[in-house]
Amino acid sequence: MSEKLPKTALTPATHTTPPAKFSHGVRKGNILQVAGQVGFGPAAEGQAPTPVGPGLREQTLQTFANVEAILKEGGASWDDAVMVRVYLTDTAHFAEFNEIYNEYFASLQEAPAARTTVYVGLPAGLLVEVDTLAVLG
C-alpha cells in the first residue's frame, strides 16, 4: 500500500530530441540519472544536432552545460552529483580535459563527484561524452 514513487523524464527546452526512446534524464525518488550528453549546441528546428566547434574545449563545455540543464530540470545541481562518467576518444586529451574540468568545477560547494574516465569509440566528430548520477536531498 505504499505510494508509488513518481518517475519523471527531464527534458530541457534547449535539448534536441533523443535519437531513440530514452530520456535525457530521469528522476525517481532522490536518484537523478543524466543520460550520456555530448557537445551538441541548443536544438534548432529542422536542423540535425551538431557538435559545437571541432575542439575538445568547446565540446566539453557544451557537454557540461547540457548535463547541468538536465540536473537543474530535476531540481539538482552539480553539487548533488556523486558520479561523473567521462568517455573520451583519445588518451592524448586527458591533460587538456582535466584543465577544463578543474576550471569548470572550481566553484563547487560540496565534495566533488567521483569520476571514471575511459577511452572509447564515439560517433564521428564527437570527442567527449559525459553522464552523471546525482543523489538529491
Add this chain to the structure above:
Amino acid sequence: MSEKLPKTALTPATHTTPPAKFSHGVRKGNILQVAGQVGFGPAAEGQAPTPVGPGLREQTLQTFANVEAILKEGGASWDDAVMVRVYLTDTAHFAEFNEIYNEYFASLQEAPAARTTVYVGLPAGLLVEVDTLAVLG
C-alpha cells in the same frame, strides 16, 4: 540499531552461470542493478553460453530479454529502469540499434530510462552488451 537491508542475488533460471563470482543482478533496498547482459540464449546443460544468431537484431532482443528476466526476478520491470548502458562494437550499428530499441520500448508506461551508448571492444561474436540500473518503489 537500524535493521540491515537485505541484499539479494537475482538469478533467473534461464541464465547461464556467470563466468566469475558476480551476480546477474542484485537488489538492495530499492536499488536494483543488472549486470552486463549479452545475447546468450537460455542456459543449456553441458553447453557453453552461445549468442543467438550472428545479427544485431537477434542479439539485441535476446539481451533485452535477459535484462528483463533479471528485473522481474527482483520485482521490477523496464518501467522502473532509470539508466540503460549500451555497449556496441561498431558505430555503424547505431541507427539499426535505435530502431530495435524503439520497437522494444514502444509500450513503456513510465518515462523511458536515461541511456548512454558507447563503442567498446567485446569478446568475439558479441555485438552488444547492456546493463541497467532500476529504482523500485
Add this chain to the structure above:
Amino acid sequence: MSEKLPKTALTPATHTTPPAKFSHGVRKGNILQVAGQVGFGPAAEGQAPTPVGPGLREQTLQTFANVEAILKEGGASWDDAVMVRVYLTDTAHFAEFNEIYNEYFASLQEAPAARTTVYVGLPAGLLVEVDTLAVLG
C-alpha cells in the same frame, strides 16, 4: 524543511591526489560511489603515481585494494557493493582476470555485486580500471 543529506568525499591516506577536481569516492545518504581505480601503488611524496608491476595480476589486486580502501573510508565493504564496473584493455585477459576475481572475492558473505566488463583504451601501462557502486544500510 527536511535536513540536507551530507555529501562526503572519501580520500584514503594511501591514495595519490586525483589528477583533477574529483573525489576518489563520495558518499551521500546510503549511496557510496567509488571513482575509477587503477593499479597505482600507495602515494609517495614527490613521486608520480605508478602502477605496481607490469602484469594483470599485480595491477588487479592493487586496484581492488584501492577500491576497498575507499569503501572502508565510507563505512562500507565489498559486501555492500551492488555493481563493479571493470574496464580491461584486452579480451585475452578475461580468463585470467576472472581467476583473480574469484580468488579475491572467495570470502564474500553477501550476494556478489553485479558486474559489467568491457574493453576500452586506458592510459599507457594500465591494464585494468574498476569502479564500484555500493548501497549501505
